[in-house]
Amino acid sequence: MLTIESDAVRLLAERLNEAFPLALTIVLNCRGRVVVTGMGKSGHVARKIAATLASTGTPAFFVHPGEASHGDLGMIAPEDVVIALSNSGESAEVITILPLIKRRGAKLIGMSGNPKSTLARESDAHLNVAVDKEACPLNLAPTASTTAALAMGDALAVALLDARGFTPEDFARTHPGGSLGRRLLVHVRDVMHEGEKLPIVGESASLKDALLEMTRKGLGMTAVVDGGGRLAGVFTDGDLRRTLEKSVDVHAAKIADLMTRNPKSIEPDRLAVEAVERMQELKINGLLVIDTERKLVGALNMHDLLKAGVV
Helix, strand or coil, X not given: XXXXXXXHHHHHHHHCCCHHHHHHHHHHCCCCCEEEEECCHHHHHHHHHHHHHHHCCCCEEECCHHHHCCCHHHHCCCCCEEEEECCCCCCHHHHHHHHHHHHHCCEEEEEECCCCCXXXXXXXXXXXXXXXXXXXXXXXXXXXXXXXXXXXHHHHHHHHHHHHCCCHHHHHXXXXXXXXXXXXXXXXXXXXXXXXXXXXXXXXXXXXXXXXXXXXXXCCEEEEECCCCEEEEEEEHHHHHHHHHCCCCCCCCEHHHHCEEXXXXXXXXXXXXXXXXXXXXXXXXXXXXXXXCCEEEEEEEHHHXXXXXXX
């Protein structure tokens, strides 16, 4: 069965002709939306094609052809493009609305397995999705034919995506609730601690002052800045352990003598996923955030990124 279906898709590529770029041009020139329609199994495929188009930069929606004859045809405007699916090209519900679609002035792209069908003749562009046989052993149930139609719809959507210069960032904007959306839309400034929540001490601070600041802010570190607010160093839980191993006098020690100078940092307008990658590469759990003048503006740790769903 899988061989039959894969052969059906392979033959589609061999059968592509000038109708495909014509259909592509029609959709690219569309000033309205793409309306996809089909009956039965073709209707299920049409819904998926509409969803794929909509999520990849081509506004689209599905209209049931039976409902279209009872009022839903009003959803189709003259500046729209209709993609109609019917394996036979003669589905009664689809054929009934073709003259009405043409009368409204909308362009029609047909997708069927019969290039001599009514749907093919009435279409401004006809995409031939014929298959040699169905994967069903009875050669009756729509199987290979629906796979071919779905593949052709995907091919059209991807060609449109490429022609429009649709980027991963554009994709993320249509999928803000997904992991890709979070990875491409969340920036460091969206998750970093700032203002009163930012752990920070001056270079003249004592180790005791630094420890109190780390305890208050709960990030497992504190930034150390110079008199101009520029990042001079960082003191972390790891630095504290190493300090205690040296039997340093906690009350007398100065943070400037114990901090890590030139710490790793990141800019606020970088993607949060870049912060994750940098921390994983450096095997650290936190980063300080600086502006172009190296002034401290924020701090974040891996917990913040996990909470934001970036990791």
